[in-house]
Amino acid sequence: MNTNPLVLKLEQRDRLSDDEKRVLESAISRVRVVEADEDIVHEGEHPSESNLLLDGFAARYKIFSNGRRQITAIHVAGDFVDLHSFLLRTMDHGVLALTPCRIALVPHAALEKITDEHPHLTRLLWLNTLIDGAIHREWLTAMGRLSATAHMAHFICELFLRLKTVGRTDGDTFQLPLTQAELGDTLGLSTVHVNRVLQELRKEGLIRWQGDALTILDWERLKNVGEFTPTYLNLQHEHR
Amino acid sequence: MNTNPLVLKLEQRDRLSDDEKRVLESAISRVRVVEADEDIVHEGEHPSESNLLLDGFAARYKIFSNGRRQITAIHVAGDFVDLHSFLLRTMDHGVLALTPCRIALVPHAALEKITDEHPHLTRLLWLNTLIDGAIHREWLTAMGRLSATAHMAHFICELFLRLKTVGRTDGDTFQLPLTQAELGDTLGLSTVHVNRVLQELRKEGLIRWQGDALTILDWERLKNVGEFTPTYLNLQHEHR
DNA sequence: CGTTTTTTTGAGATCGATCAATACCAGTGG
DNA sequence: CCACTGGTATTGATCGATCTCAAAAAAACG
Numbered sequence A, B: 001m002n003t004n005p006l007v008l009k010l011e012q013r014d015r016l017s018d019d020e021k022r023v024l025e026s027a028i029s030r031v032r033v034v035e036a037d038e039d040i041v042h043e044g045e046h047p048s049e050s051n052l053l054l055d056g057f058a059a060r061y062k063i064f065s066n067g068r069r070q071i072t073a074i075h076v077a078g079d080f081v082d083l084h085s086f087l088l089r090t091m092d093h094g095v096l097a098l099t100p101c102r103i104a105l106v107p108h109a110a111l112e113k114i115t116d117e118h119p120h121l122t123r124l125l126w127l128n129t130l131i132d133g134a135i136h137r138e139w140l141t142a143m144g145r146l147s148a149t150a151h152m153a154h155f156i157c158e159l160f161l162r163l164k165t166v167g168r169t170d171g172d173t174f175q176l177p178l179t180q181a182e183l184g185d186t187l188g189l190s191t192v193h194v195n196r197v198l199q200e201l202r203k204e205g206l207i208r209w210q211g212d213a214l215t216i217l218d219w220e221r222l223k224n225v226g227e228f229t230p231t232y233l234n235l236q237h238e239h240r
Numbered sequence C: 001c002g003t004t005t006t007t008t009t010g011a012g013a014t015c016g017a018t019c020a021a022t023a024c025c026a027g028t029g030g
Numbered sequence D: 001c002c003a004c005t006g007g008t009a010t011t012g013a014t015c016g017a018t019c020t021c022a023a024a025a026a027a028a029c030g
Helices: A003-010 A019-025 A106-118 A119-145 A150-166 A180-187 A193-203 A219-225 B006-014 B019-028 B110-118 B120-144 B148-165 B180-189 B192-203 B219-223
Strands: A030-034 A039-041 A047-055 A056-062 A070-074 A096-097 A103-107 A173-175 A207-210 A213-216 B030-034 B039-041 B049-055 B057-062 B068-074 B096-097 B101-107 B171-177 B206-211 B213-216
Touching: A003 A019, A003 A047, A003 A119, A019 A056, A019 A119, A039 B180, A047 A106, A047 B019, A047 B049, A056 A180, A056 B120, A070 B049, A070 B120, A103 A106, A106 A119, A106 B120, A119 B057, A119 B068, A119 B120, A150 A173, A150 A193, A150 A219, A180 A193, A180 B192, A193 A207, A193 B019, A213 B068, B006 B019, B006 B049, B006 B096, B006 B148, B039 B171, B039 B192, B049 B110, B057 B180, B068 B120, B096 B101, B110 B120, B120 B148, B148 B180, B148 B192, B148 B219, B180 B192, B192 B206
Parallel strands: none
Antiparallel strands: A030 A103, A039 A096, A047 A103, A056 A070, A056 A096, A173 A213, A207 A213, B030 B101, B039 B096, B049 B101, B057 B068, B057 B096, B171 B213, B206 B213
16 A cells, blocks of 8 residues: 555655544545546535545536636645635535546544544644645735736746655656646636647747646746745744 | 634624624634734744734734745735644744734634534634635636736725625725735736736726725726625524 | 547737826925 | 926727638548
8 A cells, every 4th residue: 555645745844643644544534536527526515524635636616607607726635625625615616526426424523523533643644734824825925916827927936846746746847737727727727728828838948748747848947937936835944 | 801803704604603602702712913014923933822813903924045936815804824733833923913903712622622512613714714715716716817907906805895794995995005025926017017906906996905904996807807706705594 | 439628729808017208296405 | 395206097099919710732541
């Protein structure tokens, strides 16, 4: 059995005791698979368990009555896609599987038990949701103040680093299993403009994107274009 | 001594025991006042206490090298403007006082003690940061998929409800102490366009805004224009 | 293969940005 | 009380990034 990617992710930020790892592992009631393009959680639900993504890509999204959609987060292995439903209770958005997803289910009762008995582990789970929040804020500033091209570059830089911390990169290459329409929904752009922006990044020699595989050809320049600084990802190891 | 607005805010969402209220109150090490236009916390800092806003308005913001600014949150009485610094450690953004602010300081040591000894209260503090996250997601969708006018309407609706839950509204009127430039920085618009959007809302008879006082003249229509649904504010009372 | 989905291209329309000037308003010092 | 100052709000004119509509090309799929 290989390492739980959540453990990988948390260990990047603080020390986890063996006991805590065991608790985390035993909080999982079962593992399920969700097919691509299916909802992992529906908007409006009151789930009694949270979904920890072991493998695959997922997206949180909101839909408007007229069909417009905004993706508010992209999730990868190690991400708790709806840990917040433990305390928020009602899902105010849906979560969609972008690829086939292997998912560990953690009952809210188990989470409550953790908060009762394991303060340090609780803080790390809380930290997890705080990092989600930090990413949201970064997306807000990118959305509000960056050009479409810069925003795209920023997004690629972020996803690359996040995948790297859970060992899901291969050199400068990683899997980006989104259609251009989905990319548009996450950046707040039209599909057509996504296409043009990508062409620009390619022409500039910053990225290559073939099939699912995105390769960063010039990290420094891509970072500059996207005005990317990774502080907000909290990659430092500290006592929390 | 009047009620701590954080207690007001939390009691809207779950029951607080007298003991928990006492613990919360005694976690405050001191109260300070920050003048308008001063930073409450600076970007890059490693604070050892968090700031609970008792009175006034504050904004979280990021600044780019070229001077562009994006405000990622507006905070009002009862909001813990940087509770996340307890676990995130490094401030990845600044927090600015928009008006004179009365602020309670809560040492991180006291927060750590709460997480060690008061699981339910811990969950409520966590909840607090989760609601911040939900608001961020809502702002993302408004930013990505709403017109400038709709976005403005949405923002006004949200702020009104948030102020109402902490008793800071007077009928349909509340204090909106932002300049149009600051509003632009929160909505991701230019100052000029903010002005034009406001004129439109006024001409449509949706709002009045004189000095600091904003009055909602037609709540239903404003809600429609802003496609506003308050689910994400988690105003229901539930056991958490 | 034929069918569907996704990507790409073109052309025109639009929302919101930018630049620049003017009007307004509150506070300050004389 | 008034002139001056600096900030804020408003208006006008133009520009440009991004959207929309529509169709073709390419890729993925069964």
